Amino acid sequence: MGRLISAEFRKILTTKMWWALLIPTVALAALWSIGGNALVGAIVDQTDQSEIAGAVKANVSNLPWSTLIFARTVNISALFPIVFGALAVSSEINRRTITTSYLTAPNRGTLLGAKLITYAIWGLAFGVVITGVDSIGMAIASHPEQLPDAVSWLEIAGTGILSCMLWTLLAMGIGALFGSPIAAIISLLLYTLLVENLIGLVLPDNWPGILINGSADGLTGSVAAQLIVDKVSTISPYFNQEAQDAASNIARTLAGARGAFDWWISGLIFAAWTAAFVVGGWFMSKQRDIT
Amino acid sequence: MHDGSGRIVVQGLSKQFGPIIAVNNLSFTVEPGSVTGFLGPNGAGKTTTLRMLLGLVRPTAGGSTINGLPFEQLGNPGRVVGAVLEAQGFHPTRTARNHLRVYATAMGVPDERADQVLALVGLSEAGHRAAGSFSLGMKQRLALATALLGDPQVLVLDEPANGLDPEGIAWLRAFLQSFARTGRTVLISSHLLAEVEQTVDQVVIISRGQTVYYGGLDYLRQSQQSRVLVQAADPQALVTKLQEAGVNAVEPTPDGRLAITGVDRKTVADTAMAAGIALYDIQQENVDLEQLFFRLTQGQYAGQQPPPGYGPPPGGGWGPPPGPGYGPPSGGYAAPTYAPPQGYPGTPPQGTPPGYAPPGYAPQGTPPQGYAAPQPGYAPPQDYVPPPVDPQQYQQQYQPQAAPPPEQPPGGGWGGNA
Numbered sequence: 001m002g003r004l005i006s007a008e009f010r011k012i013l014t015t016k017m018w019w020a021l022l023i024p025t026v027a028l029a030a031l032w033s034i035g036g037n038a039l040v041g042a043i044v045d046q047t048d049q050s051e052i053a054g055a056v057k058a059n060v061s062n063l064p065w066s067t068l069i070f071a072r073t074v075n076i077s078a079l080f081p082i083v084f085g086a087l088a089v090s091s092e093i094n095r096r097t098i099t100t101s102y103l104t105a106p107n108r109g110t111l112l113g114a115k116l117i118t119y120a121i122w123g124l125a126f127g128v129v130i131t132g133v134d135s136i137g138m139a140i141a142s143h144p145e146q147l148p149d150a151v152s153w154l155e156i157a158g159t160g161i162l163s164c165m166l167w168t169l170l171a172m173g174i175g176a177l178f179g180s181p182i183a184a185i186i187s188l189l190l191y192t193l194l195v196e197n198l199i200g201l202v203l204p205d206n207w208p209g210i211l212i213n214g215s216a217d218g219l220t221g222s223v224a225a226q227l228i229v230d231k232v233s234t235i236s237p238y239f240n241q242e243a244q245d246a247a248s249n250i251a252r253t254l255a256g257a258r259g260a261f262d263w264w265i266s267g268l269i270f271a272a273w274t275a276a277f278v279v280g281g282w283f284m285s286k287q288r289d290i291t
Numbered sequence: 292m293h294d295g296s297g298r299i300v301v302q303g304l305s306k307q308f309g310p311i312i313a314v315n316n317l318s319f320t321v322e323p324g325s326v327t328g329f330l331g332p333n334g335a336g337k338t339t340t341l342r343m344l345l346g347l348v349r350p351t352a353g354g355s356t357i358n359g360l361p362f363e364q365l366g367n368p369g370r371v372v373g374a375v376l377e378a379q380g381f382h383p384t385r386t387a388r389n390h391l392r393v394y395a396t397a398m399g400v401p402d403e404r405a406d407q408v409l410a411l412v413g414l415s416e417a418g419h420r421a422a423g424s425f426s427l428g429m430k431q432r433l434a435l436a437t438a439l440l441g442d443p444q445v446l447v448l449d450e451p452a453n454g455l456d457p458e459g460i461a462w463l464r465a466f467l468q469s470f471a472r473t474g475r476t477v478l479i480s481s482h483l484l485a486e487v488e489q490t491v492d493q494v495v496i497i498s499r500g501q502t503v504y505y506g507g508l509d510y511l512r513q514s515q516q517s518r519v520l521v522q523a524a525d526p527q528a529l530v531t532k533l534q535e536a537g538v539n540a541v542e543p544t545p546d547g548r549l550a551i552t553g554v555d556r557k558t559v560a561d562t563a564m565a566a567g568i569a570l571y572d573i574q575q576e577n578v579d580l581e582q583l584f585f586r587l588t589q590g591q592y593a594g595q596q597p598p599p600g601y602g603p604p605p606g607g608g609w610g611p612p613p614g615p616g617y618g619p620p621s622g623g624y625a626a627p628t629y630a631p632p633q634g635y636p637g638t639p640p641q642g643t644p645p646g647y648a649p650p651g652y653a654p655q656g657t658p659p660q661g662y663a664a665p666q667p668g669y670a671p672p673q674d675y676v677p678p679p680v681d682p683q684q685y686q687q688q689y690q691p692q693a694a695p696p697p698e699q700p701p702g703g704g705w706g707g708n709a
Contacts, residue, residue: 007397014389015382096380100437102347104369104397289308290347291339 004114025080033137036069066142067224068255073134074160078167081126085171086184123168127161170274176281208259215269218260225251293358297323297476303353313339315500328491329480336500337480369398373438375448378430383423408436427454445476464490484584498588518552522572532566
């Protein structure tokens with residue numbers, strides 16, 4: 001297994017795909033985090049001076065709004081680790097290198113296990129880069145009073161990294177399931193960016209939160225939303241439980257995770273989706289004839 | 292662990308792709324120390340069989356072992372079997388050396404081995420180049436280098452000569468023979484017998500997914516026979532004289548000539564001369580291996596019925612190897628009798644079945660198509676012994692009743708072309 005993991009790392013590092021995907025990842029994360037935080041800062045400044053804020057006696061500008069943008073940035077930047085993972089198996093099938101890979105591995109299961117570990121590590125690496133760029137962008141563009149504290153930042157960065165890793169593995173499973181890079185990438189992007197949003201619109205309450213993208217967004221978005229809701233109760237004495245729930249839902253929607261469950265439930269749901277696709281891909285790979 | 296024997300055993304292997312039966316109950320054994328040719332026309336199921344052997348395609352029925360174990364139980368298969376399956380399988384932007392290093396890592400051999408095999412196949416200079424920029428021949432060499440990375444005991448090659456230049460083919464032949472001489476196993480597929488004739492000791496010939504011949508190439512060579520075609524002033528008298536001389540394999544041809552099997556031209560001419568019979572025309576024709584191969588496999592697309600114009604010989608007396616039982620072990624073979632089409636050389640082909648053309652037919656002494664320069668220093672296997680495993684079933688059917696001496700010694704195809 002160790003040999004095969006080393007071989008997988010060599011496969012990745014001897015081609016350009018990893019940095020060809022890493023560059024746009026950094027660019028996209030920087031763009032979203034800087035642009036988003038600047039926008040939110042401007043909106044909050046407007047709201048703060050409005051009459052509603054004064055009526056509820058809330059100092060809106062002191063909330064950690066930047067975490068919402070942080071979560072959204074992670075979710076959109078995960079696009080690239082998704083592509084990276086989707087190519088893990090499907091590209092080998094497409095380029096026919098899978099033949100030699102199978103011929104030099106004890107069996108197909110071992111090779112896929114080695115790939116799973118390798119791509120989990122790479123998914124984590126992508127997550128670290130994304131959350132790193134995201135944090136820097138946030139620090140640059142956000143109002144200082146809207147930044148999260150250190151513990152909150154660790155929480156949200158941790159879920160962001162976990163989300164990227166799971167996305168990479170889920171995409172790898174889909175790539176192995178379909179056996180075609182184009183089919184895997186197109187269907188993943190189409191589904192996460194379009195189809196699930198349409199489905200989510202017609203689903204009531206918490207239902208969007210059990211879908212693939214919904215649970216993934218919930219993993220990061222719910223943490224961010226919770227940080228804001230927790231803060232709200234400290235700044236406004238009129239905030240009862242009912243109002244907190246309502247605010248929480250609004251905050252999750254703002255974080256791009258409408259209807260999501262708490263972060264750990266979302267995480268478990270998303271991990272289950274990942275496991276389902278990995279098992280599906282593993283099963284298909286066992287069956288597939290390499291002709 | 293595997294038994295280290297180097298033996299490949301294919302047992303009752305079948306594969307069905309949807310409605311298409313690609314391989315049908317195929318069985319054969321490949322012994323170490325020899326080069327075994329795996330022959331059949333395009334679409335006969337060669338590639339599918341090799342891929343099943345290597346665990347890449349799941350058989351519908353049957354199984355195969357290498358060193359006594361199925362492929363997926365070999366442990367570190369790259370150290371036991373090397374395979375050249377196609378001249379693709381390379382990432383276009385990964386360099387040849389990096390490609391080899393990836394798989395060296397996977398099978399646990401040191402990186403230096405990558406440079407060794409690059410040198411071995413003559414690609415040292417091109418090691419830093421991306422595999423996508425390689426020519427087909429260079430890709431074949433790189434595929435071979437990959438197969439040799441783990442210093443395997445068994446080599447399986449699927450049409451490895453594709454894209455190789457004549458020099459490369461000659462090199463490959465010499466390499467495979469020296470590889471086999473060290474007691475290791477080589478199984479090499481081809482759709483051209485001539486391409487591997489000088490390389491292989493044994494052949495497995497398949498057609499339409501079934502084995503039609505399995506055994507030593509020597510037995511096939513022995514069944515090569517020549518016949519003499521004469522146009523005599525008094526054919527009947529010549530037949531009588533020949534019979535008196537003990538030559539009984541005589542039959543009239545449709546164009547009024549006599550076809551005499553088992554003797555050379557000189558004997559016939561001398562007999563005629565002694566009897567005072569004028570001969571207007573005399574010619575000797577040879578059935579070479581390629582033709583025999585062609586006959587064995589020509590049923591591929593002909594369906595169940597013998598093609599028109601391709602029937603049993605008129606007299607039934609001509610034709611090695613004789614007798615019923617010639618042909619594949621199972622039914623469904625289109626042409627169970629060894630018979631030339633009517634109008635066999637000399638006359639325009641009449642009613643030639645579709646696809647039947649004698650591309651491999653060549654006068655004696657002419658090298659077969661695809662023949663390449665011989666490798667200096669090549670010595671034919673001197674004492675080839677047929678494997679002990681039960682090929683008799685096929686071989687006996689092929690042995691002519693009165694076995695004529697082979698036209699050439701085994702491997703002698705090199706001799707006339709040096």
